[in-house]
Amino acid sequence: MRLDILTLFPAICAGPLGESMMKRARESGKVDVRIHNLRDWATDKHRTTDDMPFGGGQGMVMKPEPIFAAVEELRTPEARVLLLTPQGSVFKQATAHRLAAEAHLIFICGHYEGVDHRVVEALVDEEVSIGDYVLTNGALAAAVVADAVIRLLPGVLGDDRSAVEESFSHGLLEAPHYTRPAEFRGQRVPDVLLGGNHAAIAKWRAEQGMARTRRNRPDLLG
Numbered sequence: 148m149r150l151d152i153l154t155l156f157p158a159i160c161a162g163p164l165g166e167s168m169m170k171r172a173r174e175s176g177k178v179d180v181r182i183h184n185l186r187d188w189a190t191d192k193h194r195t196t197d198d199m200p201f202g203g204g205q206g207m208v209m210k211p212e213p214i215f216a217a218v219e220e221l222r223t224p225e226a227r228v229l230l231l232t233p234q235g236s237v238f239k240q241a242t243a244h245r246l247a248a249e250a251h252l253i254f255i256c257g258h259y260e261g262v263d264h265r266v267v268e269a270l271v272d273e274e275v276s277i278g279d280y281v282l283t284n285g286a287l288a289a290a291v292v293a294d295a296v297i298r299l300l301p302g303v304l305g306d307d308r309s310a311v312e313e314s315f316s317h318g319l320l321e322a323p324h325y326t327r328p329a330e331f332r333g334q335r336v337p338d339v340l341l342g343g344n345h346a347a348i349a350k351w352r353a354e355q356g357m358a359r360t361r362r363n364r365p366d367l368l369g
């Protein structure tokens with residue numbers, strides 16, 4: 148997969164996408180992440196990317212010209228263009244699985260009041276929000292979406308079953324995990340996990356996943 152990120156703040160994306168599993172995925176060629184500064188497509192000597200809103204009001208709006216120029220230069224025939232915006236459909240694990248099947252993604256990150264709406268109308272295939280709150284700009288949101296998608300690419304997780312068995316994959320939360328020591332400050336690991344009976348462990352995990360979902364995320368149960 149190729150992923151181009153267009154942002155005014157490349158360093159915000161570079162940190163999270165340059166560590167740990169994301170770093171290894173990039174170094175091993177499983178994903179080709181290119182983080183671009185949108186100012187590189189501005190044409191005036193001040194590298195301007197924003198202007199005042201028509202109709203008045205607070206804040207600035209990102210100009211269409213640099214965004215159109217960047218997307219038109221980077222776009223390939225298979226590219227899917229996403230805008231990170233609090234007004235988009237809320238990003239879910241199912242969205243991550245769907246996007247992980249794409250060959251080329253381009254993320255546009257907004258700033259200020261957002262982007263000129265002609266960008267949405269003419270360039271964007273999909274508007275994506277990472278939740279019902281407002282961030283100062285789209286770079287953090289882009290890094291979140293990129294991480295969730297990249298870890299689902301074949302071979303990125305050490306064990307590809309991890310992505311099948313984790314929270315949300317079956318519509319529920321995952322069961323609790325424990326490691327050594329078996330007893331810590333008076334708290335014992337459940338006996339079933341120490342017994343080696345795989346059928347009993349699977350049953351316990353299914354029950355615990357359901358109990359945690361009911362307690363923390365009853366909305367997932369409909």
Ligand code: SAM
Pocket residue numbers: 231232233234255256257258259260261262275276277278279280281282283284285286288
């Ligand atoms: N004026 C916009 C509104 O009320 O819908 C909010 C703009 S926000 C301050 C600036 C930028 O941050 C947005 O253009 C978007 O790229 C990004 N952003 C903020 N919250 C986001 C969210 N929940 N999900 C994705 N991107 C977000």
